[in-house]
Amino acid sequence: MSATLPQLDDLVACPQCDTLHRAQSLPDGARAHCQRCGIVLMTSQPAAIAQVLSLALTAFVMMIAAVSFPFLTLDAGGLHNATSVIDAVLAFNDGYAFPLAIAVAFFIVVIPLMRLTALIYALGPLVREQSPRNGARTAFAFAERLRPWSMAEIFIVGVTVALIKVAGLAVVTIGPAFWAFAGVVVITVLKDQLICRYSIWEALDTTKH
């Protein structure tokens, strides 16, 4: 049977249903879908890697701003309380909820930063047309594996819900970190939309050059 098959490198299998396809070069801007289950197999955006890298760098800088500046300030009855993203994490730091503080810190700050670092590390040399760094493949695989656990966008929706809950009770002022965090969310969504795993893996594959 394998005699009738083309070269293994010309084949691509759908990661979600295992259906074999023949890989072809796509016209710019096109998407290839799995013929069986319909998921996107690959997209063709020649500038995507450079765009992903620049968005990742932007998100990284904004994330630093988002954890350093005041996030929200609350005023009620002459009392005042300023909250940073770190304070939100530390809300769980008493007793039994401590593991949750660590989990929340990872979901909203640490994992997003690790993903960005890994992407910048893996894709940096590709944009300068150099050969990939050692460990670039591990770094990219790591970034993709962490994707579902990076929950910054969910956090920002949670913040909105919380704001509406306290709006009647007190005056809430939105700090610069809120906008930086919102920026990180929008940029991350754009960046993840642009990532075509197949093309990036192909670019990271040193054995075929």
Place this chain on the structure above:
Amino acid sequence: MGSAGHDQALISARDAGLVACQRCGQVHAVQTAICDRCEGTLRSRDTQSLQKVWAWLIAGMIAYIPANLYPMLLTSTLVERSESTIIGGAVELAEHGAWGIATIVFVASVVIPMGKFMAIIYLAISVQRKSRENRHGRHKAYEAVEFIGRWSMIDVFVVAILSALVQLDTIATINPGIAAVSFALSVIFTMLSAQSFDSRLIWDADRTPQ
């Protein structure tokens, strides 16, 4: 639309005597253990997939029970101390007229977790029965569970922000309740359950058994 070519009859990598990498799509001879493109571990099918799915799912369902019984938020003001559960919090919001937000909280912390439990049970049972029905629908359900599951975490983040923000010594303080921990665990366990599901099994029912 794309142009990934396909053979006249769609065949799976496994039927062709090959093993495909789930990370990068590269195809290898069936005995290969490590993908030479991305260095990922190759497995034609995850034979323990359903076992892991069930284990994580049951853990998630167990953790969901205390999440609903115990208080999520402990509020103390000058005049009173109150505790609210997940459902209680949503009802309170609705009573204040914040219907939109009440709906978001209700959907994120009740509808999504329940829907996810049922969707995963349905996926696992239909694969065990080697069902050939409605494969596109089931694959959509799998993608939806993977995509939407994380959004249940909203409620935990709301509790985090509220308890960090509302710390005005005498007037009002809000602190997290134990339910926040079990709810977070429930979300994490069900996410792991959905990730353990090998979606290729949905499409294997009418393929040649090996």
